[in-house]
Amino acid sequence: MTRSYILHMFTPGRQMSPFDVNMAIDAGYDMAIPYCDVDTKNIGAMTQDAIFSRGPKSVAHTGIFIGGRDVVQAAEMLALARKAMVPPFEVSVCADPSGSYTTAAALVATVERQLRKAHQTDFAGRRVLVVGGSGAVGRIAGALASQLGAQVWLSNRSGSEAAARLSEETNRCFNALTEGVVIRNSTELQSVLADTDIVLATASAGVQVVGEAERSSARKLLVAADVNAVPPAGIEGVGVMDDGKRIGSSDAVGIGALAIGNVKYQVQHRLFKRMREAGKPVYLGFEEAMAMAREVVAELG
Structure with missing residues (x-):
C-alpha cells in the first residue's frame, strides 16, 4: 500500500x-x-x-x-x-x-547578486541598514548579512535599551554580529543613511520608510531592496518589479518586492x-x- x-x-x-x-x-x-x-x-x-x-x-x-x-x-x-x-x-x-526565513534569504541573496552584477563587490565590509530591523524578516536578513561579513544596523523606534536587547538576542540566537540603532525621525534616518552602502526595507506593508529626501542623503548607496509590495513603496524610487534598475541618476540599484518574492x-x-x-x-x-x-x-x- x-x-x-x-x-x-x-x-x-x-x-x-x-x-x-x-x-x-x-x-x-x-x-x-x-x-x-x-x-x-x-x-x-x-x-x-x-x-x-x-x-x-x-x-x-x-x-x-x-x-x-x-x-x-x-x-x-x-x-x-x-x-x-x-x-x-x-x-x-x-x-x-x-x-521570514525564506523571505530574508531571498532578500539577501538577491542583494548579493546585484552587488556583484552592478558593483563587482559583495557584503564583506559593507554597512547595511535594516529599516524595520525589529521585525521577523529584518532580524533574519540582518543576521544573514552579518554572516556574509557586513556591518549591520538593525533599526528600532523603541529606544536604545530595546534596540540593544533585540540586537543582542539576534546575535546570540543566529550566530550574528549586529548593532541596534534608534531611528525615530527623518533627521536620524538621514544621518544613518549617510554611512550606509546597502539599505533593506523590511517594515510593515503599505508604509514608506525611506522617502526621496532620505534616500538622496545616502551618497554611498549601492543597493536598496524593499520587501513591501503594498503601495506606497517602502523605499521611494524602487518599484515592485525592479531587479537591478538604477535609482534615479545615482549609481545605486533597486530591488523590489516582487523580484524578491519570486525567489x-x-x-x-x-x-x-x-x-x-x-x-x-x-x-x-x-x-x-x-x-x-x-x-x-x-x-x-
Whole structure:
C-alpha cells in the first residue's frame, strides 16, 4: 500500500498561515494538517505523537513544519523537534515563521547578486541598514548579512535599551554580529543613511520608510531592496518589479518586492520538496533557506 505524504504544521498562534498550507500542497504533500497552540512546551510530545504511528518504513512519508511569528521561538522549536526524534522513527522538519526565513534569504541573496552584477563587490565590509530591523524578516536578513561579513544596523523606534536587547538576542540566537540603532525621525534616518552602502526595507506593508529626501542623503548607496509590495513603496524610487534598475541618476540599484518574492516562492517550494524527497531526514532553518536562495538566484544569471 502506498502511504500518503502528510505534513504536520505546528504553530504557537491561533491559526496556521494559509499561504504555507498552499505551498505545502503545491510541493506534493497529500495532506497538510495545521495544529495551533504548539510551542516549546509541547513540541517534543507532538513530534513523537507524529512519528510513532507509521512504522519505520512509512515514517519517511511524514514531515513537520514550524510556523508562528517569533523567529527565536521557531528556532528553539526546530531544535526541540530534532531532539525528540527516536531513530529509526525520524522525520524531516522545516521552520519558516511568518515566511521570514525564506523571505530574508531571498532578500539577501538577491542583494548579493546585484552587488556583484552592478558593483563587482559583495557584503564583506559593507554597512547595511535594516529599516524595520525589529521585525521577523529584518532580524533574519540582518543576521544573514552579518554572516556574509557586513556591518549591520538593525533599526528600532523603541529606544536604545530595546534596540540593544533585540540586537543582542539576534546575535546570540543566529550566530550574528549586529548593532541596534534608534531611528525615530527623518533627521536620524538621514544621518544613518549617510554611512550606509546597502539599505533593506523590511517594515510593515503599505508604509514608506525611506522617502526621496532620505534616500538622496545616502551618497554611498549601492543597493536598496524593499520587501513591501503594498503601495506606497517602502523605499521611494524602487518599484515592485525592479531587479537591478538604477535609482534615479545615482549609481545605486533597486530591488523590489516582487523580484524578491519570486525567489522566496521558489525557495520555500524547493525546501518543501527537499523534505518530501529526502532519502534521510533533513532539518531546515534560516541557513538552509539562504543556501537554497543562492541556488535559485544563480539560475537567474
